[in-house]
Amino acid sequence: MQNITILGATGSIGLSTLEVMRLHPQRFHLYAVSGYSQLDKLADIANQYLPEYVVVNTQEDAQRLSTMINSDCDATILFGERALCEIASAEQVDAVMSAIVGAAGLLPTLAAVKAGKKVLLANKESLVMCGELFIDAVNKHGATLIPIDSEHNAIFQCLPHDYEYAKPNSSGISHLLLTASGGPFRELMPAELDDVTPEQACAHPNWDMGRKISVDSASMMNKGLEFIEAKWLFGVDEDNIKVVIHPQSTIHSMVQYKDGSVLAQMGNPDMRTPIAHALAFPERIESGVSDLNFFEQASFSFESPEKARFPNLFLAMRASRLGQAATTALNAANEIAVEAFLNEHIRFTDIYKVNLQVVENMHTPTLKTIDEIIAHDKACRHLAQSVCASMHQGREK
Numbered sequence: 593m594q595n596i597t598i599l600g601a602t603g604s605i606g607l608s609t610l611e612v613m614r615l616h617p618q619r620f621h622l623y624a625v626s627g628y629s630q631l632d633k634l635a636d637i638a639n640q641y642l643p644e645y646v647v648v649n650t651q652e653d654a655q656r657l658s659t660m661i662n663s664d665c666d667a668t669i670l671f672g673e674r675a676l677c678e679i680a681s682a683e684q685v686d687a688v689m690s691a692i693v694g695a696a697g698l699l700p701t702l703a704a705v706k707a708g709k710k711v712l713l714a715n716k717e718s719l720v721m722c723g724e725l726f727i728d729a730v731n732k733h734g735a736t737l738i739p740i741d742s743e744h745n746a747i748f749q750c751l752p753h754d755y756e757y758a759k760p761n762s763s764g765i766s767h768l769l770l771t772a773s774g775g776p777f778r779e780l781m782p783a784e785l786d787d788v789t790p791e792q793a794c795a796h797p798n799w800d801m802g803r804k805i806s807v808d809s810a811s812m813m814n815k816g817l818e819f820i821e822a823k824w825l826f827g828v829d830e831d832n833i834k835v836v837i838h839p840q841s842t843i844h845s846m847v848q849y850k851d852g853s854v855l856a857q858m859g860n861p862d863m864r865t866p867i868a869h870a871l872a873f874p875e876r877i878e879s880g881v882s883d884l885n886f887f888e889q890a891s892f893s894f895e896s897p898e899k900a901r902f903p904n905l906f907l908a909m910r911a912s913r914l915g916q917a918a919t920t921a922l923n924a925a926n927e928i929a930v931e932a933f934l935n936e937h938i939r940f941t942d943i944y945k946v947n948l949q950v951v952e953n954m955h956t957p958t959l960k961t962i963d964e965i966i967a968h969d970k971a972c973r974h975l976a977q978s979v980c981a982s983m984h985q986g987r988e989k
């Protein structure tokens with residue numbers, strides 16, 4: 593029996609994880625969960641799965657939640673970031689699903705890493721914010737890192753079993769091929785993007801996801817973040833990663849070898865597949881996802897991403913080459929800009945303008961510690977907020 597902590601249990605990845613776990617009650621026990629704003633959902637999870645610990649944001653939330661939990665659930669309710677770190681690192685925990693969205697997931701995920709846990713990483717922002725320190729901590733503390741992001745999980749499945757971190761060439765690898773759907777706006781002209789709404793941006797053609805990552809997919813910043821994520825997860829250079837648009841999202845990513853072979857991982861677009869793979873690794877278990885039907889699959893098509901349509905992707909690739917301060921800045925700016933877009937304070941096309949301005953102004957410092965990363969993240973958010981505020985004021989006039 594594996595004891596599992598789910599950070600971000602009320603979100604899209606968290607709920608899919610619970611669905612997979614429910615299929616295997618003899619294998620997985622829910623030790624602890626966290627939520628943030630959706631207390632009703634969190635109470636339902638606690639009442640159904642009876643975890644030992646539930647973590648919320650504030651003391652008031654903890655009090656409210658305690659009134660919503662049934663008497664047969666005797667979970668201890670905790671609150672705040674320190675409690676998130678505790679449920680991620682507790683001795684009883686075997687594996688941690690890191691599924692909080694954004695920078696808020698960094699410290700709890702690092703706590704799991706430092707406790708040497710099996711870490712199932714959905715929170716890609718952690719690696720964008722502090723890739724080198726994160727991977728150093730994984731190696732130093734003997735943690736096991738398994739990617740949940742569908743592309744990275746696919747690449748993980750296509751790499752040789754004895755793949756040595758940062759040695760793609762000695763494994764005969766030519767490059768990694770990250771597939772991208774192109775999102776809901778793939779066929780729009782750049783000029784048509786000015787007036788798209790948050791609802792349109794969140795309507796992903798293939799995947800059902802949280803709102804922040806959905807907007808990132810629409811702007812292709814998601815692929816930019818994934819480019820940086822791949823660099824750190826697999827220890828490859830930027831030159832060894834290519835992005836290919838594959839609108840059907842059936843091939844989740846590929847590894848191209850020097851001998852001309854290409855290994856791909858395919859399946860219906862449903863996150864329960866990578867989640868089941870990671871939970872049971874190296875075994876294979878039922879995920880609840882239906883078989884891919886090749887006779888109903890209309891086609892597999894591929895396109896090259898255009899810079900004019902998807903400038904965020906190319907900005908992320910540039911930030912990756914600039915180094916840690918640039919990718920921390922990009923992530924911070926993007927989180928602020930996406931939130932401002934979702935609140936209808938800025939336009940969809942402004943997201944790139946905010947990101948560019950923050951990266952250009954904030955890419956120089958050398959960041960050697962987590963405290964320095966967090967201070968830089970904060971300064972970049974401050975700048976992004978003031979850029980968004982002046983854009984908002986400009987729109988109001």
Ligand SMILES: NC(=O)C1=CN([C@@H]2O[C@H](COP(=O)(O)OP(=O)(O)OC[C@H]3O[C@@H](n4cnc5c(N)ncnc54)[C@H](OP(=O)(O)O)[C@@H]3O)[C@@H](O)[C@H]2O)C=CC1
Pocket residue numbers: 599600601602603604605606626627628629630631690691692693694696714715716717740741742799800801802803804805863
């Ligand atoms: N959804 C997907 O298919 C995929 C997601 N990912 C990555 O996984 C992560 C989660 O994505 P997704 O599940 O879609 O996102 P959701 O928005 O659906 O869920 C986010 C989770 O984080 C919690 N949360 C939000 N803000 C905070 C905060 N400040 N502190 C603590 N907890 C917080 C939410 O709680 P509450 O809901 O209670 O407010 C919720 O449980 C992201 O990093 C995303 O990039 C990667 C690949 C695929």
Ligand SMILES: CC(=O)[C@@H](O)[C@H](O)COP(=O)(O)O
Pocket residue numbers: 741742743771772773774775799805808809810814815863
């Ligand atoms: C399911 C998943 O992993 C998402 O990150 C997905 O990749 C989004 O799709 P695109 O970013 O390719 O549109």
Ligand SMILES: [Mn+2]
Pocket residue numbers: 741742743818
């Ligand atoms: Mn992905």
